[in-house]
Amino acid sequence: MPRPVDVGDLVSRAREGQARAVARLISLVEDASPHLREVAAALAPHxxxxxxxxxxxxxxxxxxxxxxxxxxxxxxxxxxxxxxxxxxxxxxxxxxxxxxxxxxxxxxxxxxxxxxxxxxxxxxxxxxxxxxxxxxxxxxxxxxxxxxxxxxxxxxxxxxxxxxxxxxxxxxxxxxxxxxxxxxxxxxxxxxxxxxxxxxxxxxxxxxxxxxxxxxxxxxxxxxxxxxxxxxxxxxxxxxxxxxxxxxxxxxxxxxxxGVLEQRRRKRAESEIEAIALEVLRSRFGDVRGGTALEQLAKRVVAAEIDPFVAADELLASLDRV
Amino acid sequence: MPRPVDVGDLVSRAREGQARAVARLISLVEDASPHLREVAAALAPHxxxxxxxxxxxxxxxxxxxxxxxxxxxxxxxxxxxxxxxxxxxxxxxxxxxxxxxxxxxxxxxxxxxxxxxxxxxxxxxxxxxxxxxxxxxxxxxxxxxxxxxxxxxxxxxxxxxxxxxxxxxxxxxxxxxxxxxxxxxxxxxxxxxxxxxxxxxxxxxxxxxxxxxxxxxxxxxxxxxxxxxxxxxxxxxxxxxxxxxxxxxxxxxxxxxxGVLEQRRRKRAESEIEAIALEVLRSRFGDVRGGTALEQLAKRVVAAEIDPFVAADELLASLDRV
CATH class of the missing domain: 3.40.50.300 (P-loop containing nucleotide triphosphate hydrolases)
Known part of the structure; x- marks a missing residue:
């Protein structure tokens, strides 16, 4: 059984400088744990x-x-x-x-x-x-x-x-x-x-x-x-x-x-948001038709039957249907 | 005015080994020109x-x-x-x-x-x-x-x-x-x-x-x-x-x-298809609400108002509305 996680408590202890709490929070965000979003929300104000x-x-x-x-x-x-x-x-x-x-x-x-x-x-x-x-x-x-x-x-x-x-x-x-x-x-x-x-x-x-x-x-x-x-x-x-x-x-x-610092940090946030959004979409690719859509399309590309752009269109179309 | 492009002719000449045709085709795919998909389709069978x-x-x-x-x-x-x-x-x-x-x-x-x-x-x-x-x-x-x-x-x-x-x-x-x-x-x-x-x-x-x-x-x-x-x-x-x-x-x-060669090539095609699909989606992010959605969300993340996961959700939601 996974250890229960009290995110609020972890964040409080991390803010007091407790190394174990900091390490645990990094593990939670690094592994994309189920608590990832809760952790992100608790961290944001600080x-x-x-x-x-x-x-x-x-x-x-x-x-x-x-x-x-x-x-x-x-x-x-x-x-x-x-x-x-x-x-x-x-x-x-x-x-x-x-x-x-x-x-x-x-x-x-x-x-x-x-x-x-x-x-x-x-x-x-x-x-x-x-x-x-x-x-x-x-x-x-x-x-x-x-x-x-x-x-x-x-x-x-x-x-x-x-x-x-x-x-x-x-x-x-x-x-x-x-x-x-x-x-x-x-x-x-x-x-x-x-x-x-x-x-x-x-x-x-x-x-x-x-x-x-x-x-x-x-x-x-x-x-x-x-x-x-x-x-x-x-x-x-x-x-x-x-x-x-x-x-x-x-x-x-x-x-x-x-104002360059502000600009750099905004760009950093833009990249971060975009990476998360793309990751969310990407995780859906694997789910499409039980994970076989991408594999089937790849086989057809390797066999020179279709080009990868057509395959990408089909992948996105199948995504819209789920 | 851009030069007119006869993709079929370019592909024929590239297949004959004409260096200029090869170079031109690479430029067309590298710059993601309007002819990109036409070129990809013409190349695929070969x-x-x-x-x-x-x-x-x-x-x-x-x-x-x-x-x-x-x-x-x-x-x-x-x-x-x-x-x-x-x-x-x-x-x-x-x-x-x-x-x-x-x-x-x-x-x-x-x-x-x-x-x-x-x-x-x-x-x-x-x-x-x-x-x-x-x-x-x-x-x-x-x-x-x-x-x-x-x-x-x-x-x-x-x-x-x-x-x-x-x-x-x-x-x-x-x-x-x-x-x-x-x-x-x-x-x-x-x-x-x-x-x-x-x-x-x-x-x-x-x-x-x-x-x-x-x-x-x-x-x-x-x-x-x-x-x-x-x-x-x-x-x-x-x-x-x-x-x-x-x-x-x-x-x-x-x-x-x-069978490792076949497997590697299929994986290669999967990555390629996925990269194209993500790029298509990514290009839509910039279009959302006249290109300002991502920037506005980034500002709120930098100001510690929202976390980047919430921002990514909002970005994807606005994408679905266009």
Missing amino acids: TGRAQVIGLTGSPGVGKSTTTSALVGELRKRGKRVGVLAVDPSSPFSGGALLGDRVRMQDHALDPEVFIRSMATRGHLGGLSWATPQALRVLDAAGCDVVLIETVGVGQSEIDVVSLADTTVVLLAPGMGDGIQAAKAGILEVGDVFVVNKADRDGADRTVRELKHMISLGRKEIQGAMWRPPVVKTVAARAEGIDLVAEAIDAHHGWMADR | TGRAQVIGLTGSPGVGKSTTTSALVGELRKRGKRVGVLAVDPSSPFSGGALLGDRVRMQDHALDPEVFIRSMATRGHLGGLSWATPQALRVLDAAGCDVVLIETVGVGQSEIDVVSLADTTVVLLAPGMGDGIQAAKAGILEVGDVFVVNKADRDGADRTVRELKHMISLGRKEIQGAMWRPPVVKTVAARAEGIDLVAEAIDAHHGWMADR
């Missing part, structure tokens, strides 16, 4: 306060170490901090690998730090479904700052950007040339750039190339121009992390003054 | 023949060089080859960066090779929308093999896996330790592994670690077990590329014998 920071970069640049050091810096400043570590490998493995989560152990016993590994799902909803809900839990639980750390480039990075107020992009010297960096799309998504492992050879060259490429590629937002700073760090020794925190705050203030 | 190979790996492992070398190998074997180079940076930049496409110049004048850079879109449809349609064009144009090359990990990699018959994962020595590799989810997605730049220090160690991790993590498919081979290459000198081609063919034969 949301909107947390500053959301995305951290992204290729494997090997030291994201987890930097996240851990940044948590330390924010704790020094008296902030309550949430961390969502998003792992795109999970759709295939069914669970997050904990290898470098170990580095976050520094904060495991701090009652003002909440750390959660998120498994993205192997479907279209992906990160855009579960992570915003976990973010709402941490926000309602009184986190001043939520850090969302993700691996690599591509859709998960795009999703993090769409969730964050400020996106921090990490690089390291010698991880490939400038074109490779640009190819990964990092120039357009970064509000703050960090060159980590700056004690290595080539750090100054990486900073120089990055600044040059940034100067070429920036666009105006709301008629104003944010010039992303490039900060050098050695996260393993917490060097330069105070400067990263300051750069993040400078960006936050810049956005707030110009 | 699809289902191409062998689809996905190539993925982190930036810097030599994907473009390997793709180019593999095209050369397939040409030696008399195959007509299509290449789709998918660039996840494009949602932000509005166009693909051409930096390392230059390495494909070897094949630019070969009339039996079609190369196309794909811009993924900055929305949920993403790669799962445009790339399958471009794949159908190349398939109908008589390509024996279509190579889909993508950058990095995350959603774009997942999408490539869902499109390909065989997924080739590239690594290079010294790109990070084993846990980093596993974190990126590559072990579960690879049918064939390639350790490129095998003339570098540490290549044998990378191969050894990879084989060990593969041996730990494999799952049965349809009651059978495919053991992904690990092939060493120096793509810049075309060394080992013949072995890559043989490993791909071995995997293809293995799947065909066991």
